Amino acid sequence: xxxxxxxxxFSGVTVGATYALAALGFTLIYNASNVINFAxxxxxxxxxxxxxxxxxxxxxxxxxxVLAILIPAIVGILVEKLAIEPVKGAETVTLIIxxxxxxxxxxGLVQVWLGKGTHSLPAFSGDEPIQILGATLLPQSxxxxxxxxxxxVALWYFFNRTLQxxxxxxxxxxxxxxxxxxxxxxxxxxxSFAMSAxxxxxxxxxxxxxxxxxxxxxxxxxxxxxVAAVVGGxxxxxxxxxxxxxxxxxxxxxxxxxxxxxxxAIPFVLILLILFFMxxxxxxxxxxxxx
Amino acid sequence: MKKxxxxxxxxxxxILLVLPFVLPNSFYLDLAIRMAINAIIxxxxxxxxxxxxxxxxxxxxxxxxxAYASAVLPTHxxxxxxxxxxxxxxxxxxxxGLVARPIFKLKGHYLAMATLGLGIIIxxxxxxxxxxxxxxxxxxxxxxxxxGFELTSDKYWYWVIALLLSVSVWASLNLIxxxxxxxxxxxxxxxxxxxxxxxxVVRYKVAIFVLSAxxxxxxxxxxxHYVGFVTPNLADFFHSIELVTMVVIxxxxxxxxxxxxxxxxxxxxxxxxxxxxxETVAFGAILMVCMIFMPKGLVPTLAAKFGKGD
Numbered sequence: 001x002x003x004x005x006x007x008x009x010f011s012g013v014t015v016g017a018t019y020a021l022a023a024l025g026f027t028l029i030y031n032a033s034n035v036i037n038f039a040x041x042x043x044x045x046x047x048x049x050x051x052x053x054x055x056x057x058x059x060x061x062x063x064x065x066v067l068a069i070l071i072p073a074i075v076g077i078l079v080e081k082l083a084i085e086p087v088k089g090a091e092t093v094t095l096i097i098x099x100x101x102x103x104x105x106x107x108g109l110v111q112v113w114l115g116k117g118t119h120s121l122p123a124f125s126g127d128e129p130i131q132i133l134g135a136t137l138l139p140q141s142x143x144x145x146x147x148x149x150x151x152x153v154a155l156w157y158f159f160n161r162t163l164q165x166x167x168x169x170x171x172x173x174x175x176x177x178x179x180x181x182x183x184x185x186x187x188x189x190x191x192s193f194a195m196s197a198x199x200x201x202x203x204x205x206x207x208x209x210x211x212x213x214x215x216x217x218x219x220x221x222x223x224x225x226x227v228a229a230v231v232g233g234x235x236x237x238x239x240x241x242x243x244x245x246x247x248x249x250x251x252x253x254x255x256x257x258x259x260x261x262x263x264x265a266i267p268f269v270l271i272l273l274i275l276f277f278m279x280x281x282x283x284x285x286x287x288x289x290x291x
Numbered sequence: 292m293k294k295x296x297x298x299x300x301x302x303x304x305x306i307l308l309v310l311p312f313v314l315p316n317s318f319y320l321d322l323a324i325r326m327a328i329n330a331i332i333x334x335x336x337x338x339x340x341x342x343x344x345x346x347x348x349x350x351x352x353x354x355x356x357x358a359y360a361s362a363v364l365p366t367h368x369x370x371x372x373x374x375x376x377x378x379x380x381x382x383x384x385x386x387x388g389l390v391a392r393p394i395f396k397l398k399g400h401y402l403a404m405a406t407l408g409l410g411i412i413i414x415x416x417x418x419x420x421x422x423x424x425x426x427x428x429x430x431x432x433x434x435x436x437x438x439g440f441e442l443t444s445d446k447y448w449y450w451v452i453a454l455l456l457s458v459s460v461w462a463s464l465n466l467i468x469x470x471x472x473x474x475x476x477x478x479x480x481x482x483x484x485x486x487x488x489x490x491x492v493v494r495y496k497v498a499i500f501v502l503s504a505x506x507x508x509x510x511x512x513x514x515x516h517y518v519g520f521v522t523p524n525l526a527d528f529f530h531s532i533e534l535v536t537m538v539v540i541x542x543x544x545x546x547x548x549x550x551x552x553x554x555x556x557x558x559x560x561x562x563x564x565x566x567x568x569x570e571t572v573a574f575g576a577i578l579m580v581c582m583i584f585m586p587k588g589l590v591p592t593l594a595a596k597f598g599k600g601d
Contacts, residue, residue: 036403086583093346094586096403097539097578100532104575112568219528223407230404265415268408275405276393 003134008256009249014141014210016248017148018044021203022225023232023240024155025196031172031235032185032192035084035095039103040200041222046072047201048213049110052119061124069201075106076197080190103218111215123209144206151199152241159237168192172235200225220264224251227267231274233281243282296468299547300460307453311446320445322561324517327456328510330553333537334463334546335506340535341544342472343499344479345395346403349410350534353504355417355526356383357511362432362521363423372435376512383508387501395496402500410531417523429522432515448517455513459506463546475499476544507534540581542588551590 022040029037047068054064083098124143129136158165171178171188179185204213204221211217228247232239247267255263274281307327314320332354339345360379364370370378386409394405417424424430435442442448466472477485478492486492515521524530533556541552559577563570585592 083579083583087586090582090586091543093340093535093539093543094582096346097536098582100536101575101578101582104571105579106575108569108571108573108575111571223411223528226404227408261419262415265412268411271408272390272405272412275397275401279393279397279401 004256006133006135008252010135010137010141012249012252013245014138014144014248015207015252016228016245017144018203018207018221018244019225019228019247020148020241020244021151021199022221023228023244024151024237025199026226026229027232027235027237027240028168028192028196028199030229032168032189033084034092035099036092036226037193037196038096038099038222038226039079039106040196040225041218041220042103042106043072043076043197043200043218044204044221044225045110045213045215045218046075046106046197047204048121048208048217049114049119049204049215050201051205051208052121052213053114055121061122065205068205069198072201073194073198076193077190079197080193084193085186085189103222107215107218114215116215118212118214119208120212121205121208138210140206140209144210147202147206148241151202155237164191224267227271230271231281236281239281246282296464297461300457300464303460303547303550304457307457310453311449317445320449322558324445324449324452326554326557327452328514328517329534329537329557330550331452331456331459332507332510332534333541333549333553334459335503336534337538337541337543337545337549338463338466338475339499339503340538341542341548342467342475342479343496345496345500346535347406347500347503348403348528348531348535349406349408349413350504350507351526351528351530352406352410352413353383353387353507354511354514354530355413355523356386357508358432358515358521358525359417359424359511360508361512361515362430365433366430367423372433372512372516376509379512380505380508384501384505387504388497391497391500392493395493395500407528407531410526411528414523414526414528417526424523427523429520431520432518434519435516442516452513452517460546460550463549467546471495471498479544536578538588540578540588542590542592545588545590545594548588548590552588555589 022044025040025043026037029035029040050068050071051064054067055061057064059067079102083102084095087094087098123138123140125139127138127140129138130142159169160166167178167183168188168191170181170183171185175185178188204217224247225244228243229240230243231246232241232243247270250270251263251266254266310323311320314323332350336347336350339347357376357379360382361372361375364375364378365372390405390409391402394402418427420426442451467476474485474490474495477488477490478495482492511525514525537552537556538549539552540556541550542548559574560570563573566573581589587595
């Protein structure tokens with residue numbers, strides 16, 4: 001009983017960490033620009049696919065991983081410069097369609113370039129499972145959790161202790177006021193896209209040795225990351241991380257105890273229930289609207 | 292209502308009347324029918340997006356409910372197709388109302404999230420309940436019959452759907468100029484202001500959402516009978532996106548924009564089929580370019596350029 005529960009918990013937390021990184025990406029961009037970036041999932045896919053491509057091309061793993069994070073970050077910047085900045089202040093529907101168009105372009109390009117096959121990446125430190133109370137934990141899961149925890153701490157430090165981070169935070173609270181005190185808000189937008197893309201790519205790379213990757217994994221991963229961000233109260237960084245873990249754990253529990261064929265439906269049932277009963281998300285604060 | 296408000300409708304009807312006689316073969320007739328079906332769905336969706344300012348990312352789910360009601364109920368329970376169609380629409384309407392009521396009390400674009408979730412759940416259910424729905428492979432749909440007359444030939448289908456389209460355009464034009472339509476436009480402009488003058492914002496939003504969902508469900512049934520086969524792809528996320536894109540590219544809050552958007556985006560995959568493998572890239576790029584350079588959509592942008600009202 002306990003062993004089974006632990007097994008579901010481990011796999012849930014591992015996938016949940018990926019959702020958490022994606023949700024952080026949504027949160028960063030939403031805070032900087034009020035845009036819900038539907039291309040976020042494609043950065044997750046890009047990270048995994050590029051890591052596979054570079055390791056198969058013979059590059060050493062660390063180099064391949066750095067490239068697989070840097071390139072999506074550059075793609076994120078390009079997306080911001082070419083597609084988001086020119087339409088500043090457009091209607092939400094317009095922005096949603098633009099990011100959906102972006103995701104189709106990225107997915108299509110990878111499909112043409114690397115094909116429709118499913119790929120895997122060797123685990124970073126072996127496949128020897130660790131036994132804990134009868135359940136097994138893959139060493140790669142520890143990588144996923146460890147790196148995610150590091151990223152969360154680093155982000156916390158960035159937003160609370162550095163001038164750049166505080167400038168980004170200030171912009172998310174009030175753009176006009178931030179501009180008035182001399183914060184370069186286009187730089188903030190630029191940074192948020194680069195960081196979101198890098199975070200997504202990182203999550204995609206870390207989880208690929210466990211869940212495999214292909215050109216079309218970005219759709220579901222991205223949507224679930226979005227669910228996690230809303231569960232945590234859209235715009236709330238800590239909420240996004242907790243939301244990601246919660247979505248991952250519930251999904252694994254639901255797949256294990258209820259029905260594995262409805263696994264993908266679980267995050268979406270969760271989001272409907274949350275919207276009905278706690279519309280600000282689990283961790284979102286109160287807010288008032290100015291008229 | 293303006294004097295020449297129906298001018299565009301007459302043009303649409305004239306085109307519909309001439310079309311079957313100038314189309315070279317049945318391939319184009321089929322394309323025209325699918326364009327018209329999409330146009331009717333998009334008219335309904337545009338009332339929601341363009342006039343009420345709300346977005347639905349799960350409309351294909353409602354389409355799926357209608358389509359599968361028309362496939363499952365006559366096949367497994369022996370219902371008459373018309374009764375199945377109505378049942379699908381009723382279920383869709385109830386579901387849409389149930390979801391929309393709590394959502395519309397919230398601010399912002401939570402409807403996008405909720406409809407996205409709902410659409411995906413419907414799609415997953417259609418894929419998994421293989422005993423009823425045939426699973427990912429889909430299932431055949433019995434022919435639509437009325438008074439012993441079966442709709443089988445594309446020619447008959449064309450006239451039925453052309454009639455439905457004309458009625459839908461006429462109804463949309465009237466709805467927009469009715470007190471209901473004025474209330475919708477008011478709440479798109481400013482919710483608070485419209486509340487102040489006595490518009491029940493939540494009720495109107497729910498009503499228009501339910502209406503557009505029922506439109507989609509009915510047309511889902513029509514699609515099912517016309518094609519004679521349904522698959523869960525009809526209800527997937529990508530199809531929902533296609534429908535929203537038709538609205539936005541044609542022009543939000545524009546009746547004729549809906550028609551243009553539906554026609555263009557139904558034809559696009561055919562046109563792109565020549566770029567083997569690059570269809571997705573091309574589709575995405577077209578979406579981006581249109582939205583960056585014409586955020587209001589084709590018809591309103593062109594209308595403004597040539598100084599004509601819509």
